[in-house]
Amino acid sequence: MSQVAVSLGSRLGDLVGTGHVVSDPTSLAVYEVDGRCPSAALLPGSAAEIAEILRFASAEHLAVIPVGGKTHLHIGMPPQRYILALDLSRLNRILAYEPRDLTLGVEPGMACADLDRSLREKGQFLPLSAPFAKRATLGGIVAAGSDSPLRYAHGTARDFLLGVEFVTGEGVVSKSGGRVVKNVTGYDLHKLLIGSLGTLAVITRLNLRTFPLPPSQRMFVAAFADSSSAFAFCRAISKSQLQPRVVDVLDGGAAGLFAGRGGAGFLPRDSSLVVVEAAGHEAVLERHARDLAAMSREAHAVEFIALDDAQREQLFGCLCEFSPIAFSTTSAATFFRIAALTSTMPTLLLKAQKLAERHALDCAILVRALGVVYVALLPPPSSKSYPALLGCSRELLNLCVASGAIPMIERCPLELKNMLSVWPPAGTEQEIATRLKGVFDPQNILSPGRFRGCI
Amino acid sequence: MQRSIIHELEKLVGKSGVLSSAEDLLLYEYDGSVEEARPDVIVFPRRKQDVVEIVKLANRYDVSIVGRGAGTGLSGGALARQGGIVLAFSRMNHILEIDAENQRAVVEPGVVNLDLSRAAEKYGLYFAPDPSSQKSCTIGGNVSENSGGPHTLAYGVTSNHVTGLELVLPDGEVVQVGGRTMETPGYDLTGLVIGSEGTFALVTEITVRLLRLSEDVRTLLAIYDSLEDATDSVVDITAHGIIPAACEMLDGWTLRAVEAYVHAGFPLDSAAVLLMEVEGVRESVEAQAAEIIEVCGRHHAREVRRARDARERALLWKGRKEAFGAVGRVSPSYYVLDGVIPRTKLTPTLLRIEEIAKRYSLVIGNIFHAGDGNLHPLILFDHRDPDQFRRARAAGSDIMQLCVEMGGTLTGEHGVGMEKNELMPLMFNEGDLDLMRKVRAAFNPVGRLNPGKVLPLGKGCGETRLQPFPVSASGNA
Numbered sequence: 001m002s003q004v005a006v007s008l009g010s011r012l013g014d015l016v017g018t019g020h021v022v023s024d025p026t027s028l029a030v031y032e033v034d035g036r037c038p039s040a041a042l043l044p045g046s047a048a049e050i051a052e053i054l055r056f057a058s059a060e061h062l063a064v065i066p067v068g069g070k071t072h073l074h075i076g077m078p079p080q081r082y083i084l085a086l087d088l089s090r091l092n093r094i095l096a097y098e099p100r101d102l103t104l105g106v107e108p109g110m111a112c113a114d115l116d117r118s119l120r121e122k123g124q125f126l127p128l129s130a131p132f133a134k135r136a137t138l139g140g141i142v143a144a145g146s147d148s149p150l151r152y153a154h155g156t157a158r159d160f161l162l163g164v165e166f167v168t169g170e171g172v173v174s175k176s177g178g179r180v181v182k183n184v185t186g187y188d189l190h191k192l193l194i195g196s197l198g199t200l201a202v203i204t205r206l207n208l209r210t211f212p213l214p215p216s217q218r219m220f221v222a223a224f225a226d227s228s229s230a231f232a233f234c235r236a237i238s239k240s241q242l243q244p245r246v247v248d249v250l251d252g253g254a255a256g257l258f259a260g261r262g263g264a265g266f267l268p269r270d271s272s273l274v275v276v277e278a279a280g281h282e283a284v285l286e287r288h289a290r291d292l293a294a295m296s297r298e299a300h301a302v303e304f305i306a307l308d309d310a311q312r313e314q315l316f317g318c319l320c321e322f323s324p325i326a327f328s329t330t331s332a333a334t335f336f337r338i339a340a341l342t343s344t345m346p347t348l349l350l351k352a353q354k355l356a357e358r359h360a361l362d363c364a365i366l367v368r369a370l371g372v373v374y375v376a377l378l379p380p381p382s383s384k385s386y387p388a389l390l391g392c393s394r395e396l397l398n399l400c401v402a403s404g405a406i407p408m409i410e411r412c413p414l415e416l417k418n419m420l421s422v423w424p425p426a427g428t429e430q431e432i433a434t435r436l437k438g439v440f441d442p443q444n445i446l447s448p449g450r451f452r453g454c455i
Numbered sequence: 456m457q458r459s460i461i462h463e464l465e466k467l468v469g470k471s472g473v474l475s476s477a478e479d480l481l482l483y484e485y486d487g488s489v490e491e492a493r494p495d496v497i498v499f500p501r502r503k504q505d506v507v508e509i510v511k512l513a514n515r516y517d518v519s520i521v522g523r524g525a526g527t528g529l530s531g532g533a534l535a536r537q538g539g540i541v542l543a544f545s546r547m548n549h550i551l552e553i554d555a556e557n558q559r560a561v562v563e564p565g566v567v568n569l570d571l572s573r574a575a576e577k578y579g580l581y582f583a584p585d586p587s588s589q590k591s592c593t594i595g596g597n598v599s600e601n602s603g604g605p606h607t608l609a610y611g612v613t614s615n616h617v618t619g620l621e622l623v624l625p626d627g628e629v630v631q632v633g634g635r636t637m638e639t640p641g642y643d644l645t646g647l648v649i650g651s652e653g654t655f656a657l658v659t660e661i662t663v664r665l666l667r668l669s670e671d672v673r674t675l676l677a678i679y680d681s682l683e684d685a686t687d688s689v690v691d692i693t694a695h696g697i698i699p700a701a702c703e704m705l706d707g708w709t710l711r712a713v714e715a716y717v718h719a720g721f722p723l724d725s726a727a728v729l730l731m732e733v734e735g736v737r738e739s740v741e742a743q744a745a746e747i748i749e750v751c752g753r754h755h756a757r758e759v760r761r762a763r764d765a766r767e768r769a770l771l772w773k774g775r776k777e778a779f780g781a782v783g784r785v786s787p788s789y790y791v792l793d794g795v796i797p798r799t800k801l802t803p804t805l806l807r808i809e810e811i812a813k814r815y816s817l818v819i820g821n822i823f824h825a826g827d828g829n830l831h832p833l834i835l836f837d838h839r840d841p842d843q844f845r846r847a848r849a850a851g852s853d854i855m856q857l858c859v860e861m862g863g864t865l866t867g868e869h870g871v872g873m874e875k876n877e878l879m880p881l882m883f884n885e886g887d888l889d890l891m892r893k894v895r896a897a898f899n900p901v902g903r904l905n906p907g908k909v910l911p912l913g914k915g916c917g918e919t920r921l922q923p924f925p926v927s928a929s930g931n932a
Contacts, residue, residue, distance in 0.1 A: 100690050101797040101828075123696065145638075156638070158646060159615050174887045180795045182612065182827040182867040184601045184650050185875075185882055186909070187891045191614075191646030200642075212696030238558070239579070241670035243735055283738035339636035341557045371637030408640040423640055428630045433642050435897035439890070452641040 009040065012084075015052050016044050020090070031085035033065055033450075034078035035414050041067070041085035047165065047173055047204035050086065054202065055171030057084060058443045065447050066198040068109060068140025071132035074411040075144055076197050077422055080449030086202060088139055095205060096179070099124055102210045103162065103179055108139020108203045124210045127154035129320045139203045145195025149277075149319040151369040153245035154211065157194050164190040165205035169441025179207045192436065199451045200440040214279035218289065219246070219312040222296035223271035223303040227251060227353075230272040231346045233299035234370055237276065238342070240295065242288055246277035246369075248319055249345075251353065253364035253376075261325050262318035266311050268303050275315060322366045326376035327411065329362075334389055334412040336375040336396060340405035348373060348403050352396060359392035361385070373405070383415065390416055397424075408452075423452040456495035456538070460516045464498045464540075467508050472499040472546070483526070483541050487588070489790050489838075489848075490531030490873055494521065494541040501546050503621070503629065503659040510657065511627045513540055513903060520625075521905050522653040524565060524596030527588040529791050530872030532600060532652045536907035542657065544595050550574050551660070558665045559618070559635050564595020564658050571663070580665035583610040586868070587776045598658050601650030603868035605701040605775065608826040609734070610666065612868065614649040621660035622648065625903040635662050647894075652870050653905040655898035669734035672700070673744040674762035674771055677729040677751040678722055682706060685727035686801035688754040689825045692731075693798070695750060697743050700734040702826030703775050706805070709782070709820035709833065710774075716781035719774030725757065729825065730775055778822050779833070786818075786835035790847045793869035794858030798828040804861055808832055811853050815846040819854075829867035830858065856881060871909045879911050 012021045022028060022041040031041050044050045057064050063081035067073070068088055088109035096105035099122040106115060112126075113133050119125050127150035130141040142157045154160065163177025176189035193200060224230040230249055237247060250258065250273040258264040267273065274296075278288035289306055296304045307315060318325065327333045340348055349365060352375050356363035362378040377392060379385035393409065393416065400407035401424075409422035426433075430453045437444070437455045449455075464473045474480070474497040484493040495518070500506045513520045519539035526533050535541050548565035555578035562571060568589040572581040585604035586592050592602070598620065603612040610616075619633030633645035648655050679685040685704055692699065705713065705728050710721040721728050729751070733743040748759045762768035782789050796804050805821060808830075812819040820833040832854055836847040855865050859881045866875060879888060888910055895910070 098797065098799060100694055100799045102693060103797065155611075155615065158643060159611060168890065172886050172890065174890050175883070176887070178795070178864040178882070180797055180828055180863050180867075182603060182607070182795050182824070182829050183864040184603075184612070184868055184870055185865045186871065186879065186887075187894055188601075188614070188647055188650055189890065189894060191643045194643055194646075195640075196642060212693070212698070215696070235556070238667070241667070241736055243739075280736075280739050281742045283742065284736055287736055287738050337640075339634075339638045339640075341554075341559075341635060343554075343556045369637070404635075406634065406636055406639055428628075429632045429641070429644050431628075432624075432630060432632075432644060432897060436642060436894065439893040439897055 011056065012040055012042055015056060016042050016049050020045065030070060031067060033073045033082060034417065036079055036082045038065070038085040039083050041087050043087045043090050045090045047167060050167045050202050050204060051171045051173050053086065054167055054169060057445050058170050061443060061445065063445050063448050066143070066202045068137030069111065069132060069135035071136045072140055072144035072146065076450030078414065078417055078449070079447060088137065091204065094118060099210070103181060104208045104210050105179060106138055106206050106208065108137060108206060110138050112136045112138060112141060119210060120213065123213050125213050126208060126210055127160065128157065131321050131323045133320060138206055142194055142206060143196060143198050143203065147368060147372065149246045149248055149316060149368070151371070152247045153243070158191060160209040161190055161194060161206060162209055163207040164193055164203050166193060166201040166203050168201045169443060169446045177207065181209050197447055197450050199437060199447045199455055201446070215281055216285060217277055217279040217312070218285045219275065219277040219307045219315060220289065220292050221267065221305045221307065221315070222274045222276070222292070222301045223268040224274070224299065224301055225271065227272040227349050228346045229300050230274050233274050233296055233301065234342070236295040236299060238370065240291060242278070242291055244276045244278050244288065246275060246319070248275045248369065249273070249367035250275065251349065251365040253362065254322065254366045257325050257329070257364050258315065258318040261328060262314070262321070264311070264314045264318050267315070271302060275319065277316070322374060323410070326364055326378060329378050331381040332379045332385060332389065332413050334377040334393060334416065335410045336407055337410045338373040338375065338400050338405050338407040339371065340373055340403070342370045344403045344405060345370070345373060348400070348405060351399055355392055355395050355399065359388040361388055361392055386413065386415055390419055393420060426453040456518065457516065460512065460518065461496055463512055464496060464509065467512070468498060468500055468505050472501070473497070484534065486526045486531060486533045487529045488531045488872070488874055489788070490534055492531070492534040492536045493538065494535035495538045497541045497543055499543050499546045503623065506542065506623045506657055506659050507627045507629065509540065509542060510623055510625060514626065519903055519906050520657070522595070522599065522657050524593030525567070525591045527592040528596060528600060528872065529793060529869040530866065530874040532870050532872040532908060533596070534873065536873050544593060547659070553578065555580060557635065559662055560665055561660060561662050562594050564593060564598070564661060566594050568592050568594055568597060575665050576668070579668050581668055582663055583607070583616050583666050584613045587779065594661055594663070595658050598649050598661055599651070599653045600868070600870040603829070605703050605824060608702055608824065609698050609700040614646055616664045617645060617649055617661060618664055619662035620645055620648055620658050622656035623659055624656050625899045625901070630656070633662070652872060652909050654895055654909055655904070657904065671737040671740045672732060672734045672768070673740050674768040675731045675744060675747060676760045676771055677731065677756040678725045678758045679727045679729070679755070680725060680757055681755065682727045682805060683802050684754045684756065685729050686805070686825065688729060688751050688756065689801065690799055691750050691754065692747055695746055697733070697746055699731045699747070699826060701730070701732040702824070703730040704728070704823055704825035705775070705778065706821040708818065709778060709822045712785050712820065713774050713778050713781040716784055717774045717777055719770050721774060730771055782820060782833050782835070788836050788838040790834040790836065790851055792830065792832045792834065792851050792854055793866045794830050794855055794863060795867040796828045796830065796858050796861040796863035798825065800861045801825065801828065804830070804857060807857050808854055811850050815850040817846055817850055819850065827867070828863065852878065873908055876909055877911050
């Protein structure tokens, strides 16, 4: 180890205690981001320690990437610099939970699955059923801007994050929002942190609104010969008085993945599927079952099934875990997240499927909450497939822009990242975004270069 | 203000688009709050380009600009605290598009809140935020203040229903943030700008999400002989897993004032009423109404009435939404407060408010969004009596301090404006406020837009002596 590294290690040990510094290269491999490994990983135990670390890093101009469950580090462009991983796994406590107020204060390193268990004991839940559920942390999920199948009814973190405490790039401990369910005091800086990939600040506490568990729920699957019929069914749902909490659409590729790797073998094959879940009292579930069956018939469904509890759990898990399931098929999986209007989706889906076919790439598509289209291109795990993957990705990006959709690539082989931007081109808001980055992180040490607009 | 700027404004928007006479200016020195500040000129743009040109003009003459919707705000947000131009959006009031299939509408900022819901009704859609002033307040104003309303308990506030904004920055640059889609990659500038009270940018176009009108609704009125029983019911309803679409409370004093004016059927001898609404599919509404009635009964509700038809429902809501007007009949002036507490702290908070009323020898009525702990104490006073006005403001400040002490916040939906900017240190320390100042400066570097709002003024303008509550001492989440 060089003298510089030894000196750095000793300084870092002073900040968090030597037992909480990782510096041996083998152990650091888990903190890799797009081929770059940090020189050290720190595991702070408090917001005050994080502030110390960031003040030090800022003064020394050391690039820092905050890390939770390491489940979403593939998002964004490769970091321009990366010296320290700030591992928040020790900050994993529930700080305040008042079920009768439906509010919760939690540290960022708490695993979503652990939190879910604690909430369920009190008959509540948080609609953040994110992918990689066993490892993903609350802070990571919020910073990555993940969504869940419950988005249709509950939205995203933007809709139930009440406030945050955080440390800026300069090491200033600060906060925004509050701990009550309604609040407009001061500027909503916490909204900026959602989906910001740790480029602005390190979250040290999240205040969230919780929700009562419904008395029961039932999931239905309608199978269609083509996606246009599936969307006709979706249109009928959104025009109806029904209030489902999940409406996701799967193309044949996604249905096949779920039936195989996802263990949902009961799903109909070679069809476009619409998955709908209703929640509430028995009479409400009956009403949904009745009306959905009728609507699916009108849209020429080939099959309509009400799932039993075990099947429901399996399929709900698949919907949450779509990206990990897709990634598990090939290391070259390329995963698009496309924000689109419902009306444009049938055409977008068809064209995306044709594109993949033309480039001889396997493809799986999931439409989330009739608002976001996830497209997984699944080539063989060999660099020989990269030219096709690159060509298809470029065409898909252009196709999205032409249909008014806004695409980003959540994951792709590093070689592709070096040839195309995973973010959409910057718009008129870029100058403001850059200025805000300068306010929160003037030394540009937090996740430099990973975000939209080279932030 | 130089006369030449008025001439230049007239050249831009025509003589009928500019007001500058003393009597006209007088009308714009008020909003719905107790604050006053007179502008130098009021200008009414008709299009985005007018706004851009007005902003450039203001830069040339180095005067400030304050955006204004209908002036119904309750924290002085639309008042020209340092004079200058009031840019009134009332002529930019067009619904540009209703895209029923995608459940979106694109509107100009001067569109009246209820007008959008009325226009969307034929598609079975509506705009969810419903401030009590929805018959007159504008969507631009709602965006500035991140407005709520009774039904935001279930459906959220303005920021939950806006997907994109077109902004004119203080240098005249036009910027699009967000869009029509459910999300946009990058920082959530839409979420940041909503609720920034006109201190970041002027909003010239708003894209909103429309919701489907519910199939069925039940409106219930629970009547109590004790305030505590009413507040306990609110907590217990939630504990039963029911989130009503609305859950409003009026205390005894307020309901009597309202009843005398609206004749909504509130019993004059009761200590409190809860006005609750559940919406959704028919089957769910009936089951939830039955559960609510049972919970209220368990907490000694004297009676729970159901609105039998749309007329009765409208009457009950009239009692709630016109409550402020009713209070105006019994007092020369009133000061509407807006604070939030955890709903489990309703009873102790109301008791403390009663003590504050006694301490300052004032009458304070309580009407509030009980479901989300959003209080609206109404302090009665006579503005012709300076001592009463002073006591009213002092009581208001004490109540705000109490809300923060209870683990709550300074404002749930009315905004900080110039009413509470000096109270901000109750919630935020100097570091927090400094960061907010820098964020504001990223949009509005020289303070051209709506100066003197949201954040405490500098030391030269009267340093506040309020101390922040330590994070750990401000109660549970």
